[in-house]
Amino acid sequence: MADKRKVALVTGASGGIGTAIALRLAREGVFVIATSRDVARCRALCDEIEAAGGASVALALDVGKADSIRSLAARLGDCGAEGPVSWLVNNAGVALSAPLLAPESEALSTHHMQVNFHGPRRLIEVLAPEMVAAGYGRIVNIASSAGLRGYAYVAAYCASKHALVGYSRAAALELGPKGVFVNLVAPHYVDTPMTAEAITRLMEKTGRSEEQARRFFEEQNPGGRLVTVYEVADAVWELCAGEDNGCVVSLDGS
Ligand SMILES: NC(=O)c1ccc[n+]([C@@H]2O[C@H](COP(=O)([O-])OP(=O)(O)OC[C@H]3O[C@@H](n4cnc5c(N)ncnc54)[C@H](OP(=O)(O)O)[C@@H]3O)[C@@H](O)[C@H]2O)c1
Secondary structure, eight states: OOEEEEEEEEESTTSHHHHHHHHHHHHTTEEEEEEESOHHHHHHHHHHHHHTTOOEEEEEOOTTOHHHHHHHHHHGGGSSOSSOOOEEEEOOOOOOOOOTTOTTHHHHHHHHIIIIIIHHHHHHHHHHHHHHHHTOEEEEEEOOGGGTSOOTTOHHHHHHHHHHHHHHHHHHHHHGGGTEEEEEEEESSBSSHHHHHHHHHHHHHHOOOHHHHHHHHHHHSTTSSOBOHHHHHHHHHHHHHSOOOSOEEEEOOO
16 A cells, blocks of 8 residues: 655656666555656556556656756646655666767767756755755665776766766765765666667677677676666665665676
8 A cells, every 4th residue: 555655756767677666666655756758658657556556646757858857846746645755766867879989979978968967966956955854865866887887889878877976975975964865776787678779789780699699788797697677676675765875786687
């Protein structure tokens, strides 16, 4: 049975890791505000949550656009939740590849920074003041192993995730003493549509078979397999429910 006063906002809930996180939190009785650009897919997710006895609402949000974040904030008051957002999961992200010196580098860098860094930052700036006022909040930012090391051909992605890691560590120091804990989950390659696209791109560029391309990504992970969305969702749940602050939970397929 959902408690409408326990409210989590999840970005990028329409697919992959975000869907798994939304389902996991809803299963724990949390009211989930499921957001993404594709509100129809978020509504389908909410139907699934409600069929399982949970409670949720779907709201449109493009985290790459400041006005979309402002408009979402204005709609939170009458979205069906009976309390303020006390848990924020910044999951939405993009990962596009290109050689470092390609002509599209300017546009790619701007796009990755808008979605992967400024989106989470702006959401924190909009939602954390109420958490601080309440003396309680949990923020989990989904970074990546690419926020802690480099990978070739995804410099813009790596830069945006490094920015998110640095910002989150600083935010933990500032907000933690006020009861708002900020943590990161940094998965290596996860079995999601984002990785499926990377597999397809590798097949196109190198002529490898699907099996060979998938194996390539599995072997990039220290544990030799793709991380599952359920492992990421479990880590998010533990950080939301727990008392850690300023942690980076690395998931590497071990
Ligand atoms: N897959 C991996 O191997 C992996 C590894 C480490 C970290 N991560 C991180 O995990 C997060 C989720 O990745 P995933 O693999 O689940 O990706 P995915 O399957 O491609 O899903 C991405 C999600 O982000 C949303 N999104 C993209 N751009 C958005 C925008 N401008 N505004 C709002 N939502 C947006 C998409 O929703 P809409 O299209 O409906 O807007 C979708 O729900 C990302 O931050 C990613 O960097 C992934």
